[in-house]
Amino acid sequence: MRARIEDVARQAGVSTKTVSRVLNHEPNVREQTRERVLEVVRKLDYRPNPSARSLAANRSFLIALLYDNPSPNYVMEIQGGVLEACDAHQFSMMVRPLDSQAPDFVATVQSLIGQQRPDGLILTPPITDHPELLAHLDQLDLPYATVSSRIQGSIGVTMDETRAAAEITSHLVRLGHRRIAHVIGHPAHGGSELRLAGYRKAMAEAGIDVRSEWVVPGAFSFASGVAAARQLMALDSPPTAIFAANDDMAAGVIWATADAGWRVPQDLSVAGFDDTPISRQVWPAVSTVRQPSRDMGRIAALQLLRRIRHGEPGELVQVPYTLQLRDSTASCKRDA
Amino acid sequence: MRARIEDVARQAGVSTKTVSRVLNHEPNVREQTRERVLEVVRKLDYRPNPSARSLAANRSFLIALLYDNPSPNYVMEIQGGVLEACDAHQFSMMVRPLDSQAPDFVATVQSLIGQQRPDGLILTPPITDHPELLAHLDQLDLPYATVSSRIQGSIGVTMDETRAAAEITSHLVRLGHRRIAHVIGHPAHGGSELRLAGYRKAMAEAGIDVRSEWVVPGAFSFASGVAAARQLMALDSPPTAIFAANDDMAAGVIWATADAGWRVPQDLSVAGFDDTPISRQVWPAVSTVRQPSRDMGRIAALQLLRRIRHGEPGELVQVPYTLQLRDSTASCKRDA
DNA sequence: GGGTGCCTTGACAGCGCTGTCATGCTTGCC
DNA sequence: GGCAAGCATGACAGCGCTGTCAAGGCACCC
Numbered sequence: 001m002r003a004r005i006e007d008v009a010r011q012a013g014v015s016t017k018t019v020s021r022v023l024n025h026e027p028n029v030r031e032q033t034r035e036r037v038l039e040v041v042r043k044l045d046y047r048p049n050p051s052a053r054s055l056a057a058n059r060s061f062l063i064a065l066l067y068d069n070p071s072p073n074y075v076m077e078i079q080g081g082v083l084e085a086c087d088a089h090q091f092s093m094m095v096r097p098l099d100s101q102a103p104d105f106v107a108t109v110q111s112l113i114g115q116q117r118p119d120g121l122i123l124t125p126p127i128t129d130h131p132e133l134l135a136h137l138d139q140l141d142l143p144y145a146t147v148s149s150r151i152q153g154s155i156g157v158t159m160d161e162t163r164a165a166a167e168i169t170s171h172l173v174r175l176g177h178r179r180i181a182h183v184i185g186h187p188a189h190g191g192s193e194l195r196l197a198g199y200r201k202a203m204a205e206a207g208i209d210v211r212s213e214w215v216v217p218g219a220f221s222f223a224s225g226v227a228a229a230r231q232l233m234a235l236d237s238p239p240t241a242i243f244a245a246n247d248d249m250a251a252g253v254i255w256a257t258a259d260a261g262w263r264v265p266q267d268l269s270v271a272g273f274d275d276t277p278i279s280r281q282v283w284p285a286v287s288t289v290r291q292p293s294r295d296m297g298r299i300a301a302l303q304l305l306r307r308i309r310h311g312e313p314g315e316l317v318q319v320p321y322t323l324q325l326r327d328s329t330a331s332c333k334r335d336a
Numbered sequence: 337m338r339a340r341i342e343d344v345a346r347q348a349g350v351s352t353k354t355v356s357r358v359l360n361h362e363p364n365v366r367e368q369t370r371e372r373v374l375e376v377v378r379k380l381d382y383r384p385n386p387s388a389r390s391l392a393a394n395r396s397f398l399i400a401l402l403y404d405n406p407s408p409n410y411v412m413e414i415q416g417g418v419l420e421a422c423d424a425h426q427f428s429m430m431v432r433p434l435d436s437q438a439p440d441f442v443a444t445v446q447s448l449i450g451q452q453r454p455d456g457l458i459l460t461p462p463i464t465d466h467p468e469l470l471a472h473l474d475q476l477d478l479p480y481a482t483v484s485s486r487i488q489g490s491i492g493v494t495m496d497e498t499r500a501a502a503e504i505t506s507h508l509v510r511l512g513h514r515r516i517a518h519v520i521g522h523p524a525h526g527g528s529e530l531r532l533a534g535y536r537k538a539m540a541e542a543g544i545d546v547r548s549e550w551v552v553p554g555a556f557s558f559a560s561g562v563a564a565a566r567q568l569m570a571l572d573s574p575p576t577a578i579f580a581a582n583d584d585m586a587a588g589v590i591w592a593t594a595d596a597g598w599r600v601p602q603d604l605s606v607a608g609f610d611d612t613p614i615s616r617q618v619w620p621a622v623s624t625v626r627q628p629s630r631d632m633g634r635i636a637a638l639q640l641l642r643r644i645r646h647g648e649p650g651e652l653v654q655v656p657y658t659l660q661l662r663d664s665t666a667s668c669k670r671d672a
Numbered sequence: 673g674g675g676t677g678c679c680t681t682g683a684c685a686g687c688g689c690t691g692t693c694a695t696g697c698t699t700g701c702c
Numbered sequence: 703g704g705c706a707a708g709c710a711t712g713a714c715a716g717c718g719c720t721g722t723c724a725a726g727g728c729a730c731c732c
Contacts, residue, residue, distance in 0.1 A: 004688060004689085005688065005689060006688080014711075014712085015712045015713075016688090016690090017711075017714095018710085018711060020689070021710095021711090024690085027709095028708095028710055029710070029711085030709090030711090033711085047451050048688080049687085049689070050451070050452065051386075051387045051389075051391040051396065051689090052688035052689040052717090053689055053690075054689090055387040055388050055687090055688080055690090055716095056688075056691075057717085058690090058691095060386075072408045072409045072412035073408045075412060076411060079431070083431070083432075094428060095415070114383050115383050115386070116386065116428060117386070222617050251617050252617075254619070255619045258619040259619060277558070280558070281588075281591065281617075281618065282618055282619070283595060340719085341719060342718080350682085351681065351682045351683075352682090352719075353681075353683085353719095353720075354680085354682075356719070357720095363679095364678090364681085365679095365680075366680065366681090384718080387718080388687090388717070388720090389719055391686095391687050391717090391718080391720090392718075393719080673732105674732095676729100676730085676732105677728105677731105678729085679726105679729095680725100680727080682724090682726100683722105683723090683725100685722085685723105686720095687719090687720085688717105690715105690716095691714105691715090693713090693714090693715105694711105694712085694714105695713095696709105696712100697709080697710080697711095699706100700705105700706090700708100701706090701707105702703105
């Protein structure tokens with residue numbers, strides 16, 4: 001049978017409550033007592049029973065990571081970061097794939113909360129952009145942190161997507177491109193607008209008029225990249241560069257151009273966003289914007305835990321991005 | 337305040353124990369009583385407190401999914417399947433990324449078990465092939481299910497990888513190829529051997545002698561596919577087809593050939609294994625073997641739950657594969 | 673009619689922790 | 703020296719459920 005708190009208490013010559021104090025880093029324990037307890041804990045390899053702890057403390061020590069199927073790569077990275085933070089704070093993590101477009105979305109989340117009773121939630125895009133859910137959570141007074149979103153008053157982690165999108169667009173301009181198209185992301189995803197705004201900003205700064213046919217809708221999927229590329233290649237005066245709002249779509253664009261016999265980057269430059277593995281696994285490798293997804297997961301979880309554990313307000317941390325310039329972008333040949 | 341079992345019992349006019357019986361599908365409850373209880377449960381939207389349940393029942397109602405970073409795509413699929421099964425049985429799932437090569441691997445798992453106390457484990461490759469861990473789990477008498485492995489006496493789910501590998505190799509033979517190379521998977525992964533065996537079997541059946549330089553080591557990564565392809569292309573008489581033991585490596589092979597100016601499938605046919613999204617996201621799309629990963633996750637979890645919940649032995653279920661023939665394989669041109 | 677055995681139900685203890693509150697001890701200060 | 707204030711610690715109840723065991727009710731049989 002495994003050790004219980006009572007065994008530790010007896011061997012250390014203190015009450016169970018004192019052991020509990022030591023284990024939960026509560027104040028007002030003499031240093032000498034603390035050490036004695038910790039020694040017995042080590043000796044017996046004592047681990048508190050999480051169920052008993054949760055029951056008595058009326059908290060689950062659990063946070064839930066909610067996602068709605070952006071790329072598996074992205075989710076796995078975030079998940080890894082969140083787990084890292086949870087481990088460091090004796091919390092556990094549960095994951096929940098969801099369909100944020102479903103009519104019963106909020107009810108589904110509500111049911112999940114009712115069953116598993118997490119102490120807090122981590123929301124990833126596009127779930128971060130679901131006002132009805134956020135309102136519901138606020139009403140329940142259930143803390144949540146958002147990843148990569150700029151919800152007013154929210155805590156979590158964010159990135160300046162607009163500036164990043166502008167920067168990679170400017171990179172294309174500097175290479176000599178003028179006819180630069182943009183494939184928009186999924187409309188339910190707040191990042192789509194921000195990236196589009198960045199594209200427009202950079203184009204405006206370069207003094208280039210954006211023709212309406214250069215801006216085509218996408219859905220963050222490989223397939224939508226293929227469709228967008230076909231549409232753009234069919235224009236009378238096709239673009240010489242395409243900035244897709246994520247890597248999957250950029251890979252789709254490259255696939256479609258290869259399928260049509262175009263060469264990248266000679267005939268067309270292609271840029272993506274996110275630096276997911278797929279950006280390195282197509283040929284040529286895609287120039288893109290790297291966001292530190294794993295760190296973002298970790299930071300979001302840490303902000304949430306600060307809030308849950310210590311009642312601190314928590315903040316919205318902005319993380320840096322970096323341009324990853326690879327082989328899919330080059331100076332403009334076709335117009336030369 | 338949320339409803340407790342006592343509230344349900346009072347309103348239904350029964351004891352708490354009877355409510356407990358109904359909720360846990362225990363036998364010997366009169367039908368009429370059961371219905372009355374369930375009605376009150378619905379009315380009050382009662383959900384048992386998982387911590388109290390675990391504490392009293394001395395079980396965690398938790399299963400742990402252990403993985404060591406094969407592709408994120410694969411893990412996400414398995415994870416989705418396992419979650420599905422858990423949801424259907426009121427269990428929860430925790431996930432755990434691990435490094436199965438680390439010296440303290442077994443100790444890490446042990447510590448995880450000690451802390452979270454899962455009622456069972458789901459092992460995914462290559463963790464399924466770690467004899468020391470399996471021995472340890474048997475000794476602890478902690479049930480586990482394996483995915484895609486053929487451990488004697490284990491429960492879970494498997495696929496006939498050897499036959500699948502033989503079949504896709506035969507497909508290349510039928511296209512007219514004779515110089516067919518194979519890129520082996522990661523050596524710690526049991527599937528690598530099985531796929532290699534299938535390749536050899538098909539070659540033998542076709543009466544083709546396998547030259548030793550055609551069989552090159554890989555590691556299931558995109559980069560290892562690139563390296564293997566470069567090695568094979570440098571041969572005096574390079575192969576006309578390459579069967580890589582997974583899709584990531586097949587994508588790497590295609591990348592390397594494009595980089596070297598070879599055309600697929602005109603100059604070289606390439607086949608993969610697994611049917612992960614990457615197989616459709618490179619150009620040309622890769623011919624591969626599809627295994628129903630999500631179903632496999634679900635089935636493995638179901639077998640494990642049968643064992644945990646009902647003490648049934650559980651079995652090793654074999655699932656079917658299908659060949660996905662796409663554009664990366666074609667009849668042999670170079671030798672014609 | 674009475675005994676046997678099964679079905680159905682309930683009383684109650686207790687799972688292993690933490691919150692509350694009380695207690696004794698130390699320290700600092702006038 | 704005496705008193706207030708704060709620190710360190712422990713006793714105890716109770717979190718919400720399930721396991722155990724006992725008991726009552728009922729059907730069925732000889």
